[in-house]
Amino acid sequence: MVRAIVFDVDGTLIDTEDAVLKSLQQALLEVQGRSRSLDEIRFVLGIPGARALPKLGIAPEDVDRVNERWNVFMKDHFDSISIFPGIMDVLKLLKEKGVPTGIVTSKTRQELEHDFVPFGMMEYLSLVVCADDTVHHKPHPEPILKWLERSGAEPNETIYIGDTSYDLECAQGAGVDFGLAVWGCRNHGEIDYLRRLERPQEILTLLEEK
Numbered sequence: 001m002v003r004a005i006v007f008d009v010d011g012t013l014i015d016t017e018d019a020v021l022k023s024l025q026q027a028l029l030e031v032q033g034r035s036r037s038l039d040e041i042r043f044v045l046g047i048p049g050a051r052a053l054p055k056l057g058i059a060p061e062d063v064d065r066v067n068e069r070w071n072v073f074m075k076d077h078f079d080s081i082s083i084f085p086g087i088m089d090v091l092k093l094l095k096e097k098g099v100p101t102g103i104v105t106s107k108t109r110q111e112l113e114h115d116f117v118p119f120g121m122m123e124y125l126s127l128v129v130c131a132d133d134t135v136h137h138k139p140h141p142e143p144i145l146k147w148l149e150r151s152g153a154e155p156n157e158t159i160y161i162g163d164t165s166y167d168l169e170c171a172q173g174a175g176v177d178f179g180l181a182v183w184g185c186r187n188h189g190e191i192d193y194l195r196r197l198e199r200p201q202e203i204l205t206l207l208e209e210k
């Protein structure tokens with residue numbers, strides 16, 4: 001039975017795809033002098049910038065600088081970020097029911113502060129694990145294991161809800177159930193997993209399963 005629910009952020013609670021990819025395009029154009037298509041850089045969704053940028057040809061010594069430029073450009077696209085319909089109602093109901101909830105995200109604390117906190121959901125999410133909190137990041141299980149350690153929740157009573165294969169691998173490695181947030185997943189047809197949540201409201205049905 002599900003007693004604790006953990007959420008990814010981007011593509012699960014808020015729709016940031018357009019902002020993340022277009023700001024990255026700007027940063028790469030500035031530092032590399034070349035334009036990248038959205039399809040070329042889409043793989044970065046769901047993993048920390050420090051891990052994604054080297055795969056795009058950014059030298060290790062330049063990663064922090066380029067990541068900072070990426071974050072600056074993100075601010076230009078903040079108006080394109082939105083909460084997925086139904087998410088806020090679900091979070092309010094989970095709080096009313098006393099269900100422990102939280103976040104495991106590849107965002108840093110600073111990125112979470114800039115990109116997520118303004119939407120007013122933090123009061124419904126009791127415990128947060130960011131990229132700063134672990135040595136390894138998704139798809140490694142350490143972020144969810146850290147959340148379980150801090151919360152005291154049992155793995156077999158916890159579900160992680162996310163929108164990428166990185167989220168699925170992280171959950172499986174940590175021994176928790178996984179729910180695919182189809183509403184924010186572009187390639188859900190390629191992720192072979194039985195527990196598929198078509199709408200945020202379906203999260204509430206997880207609490208009724210025995």
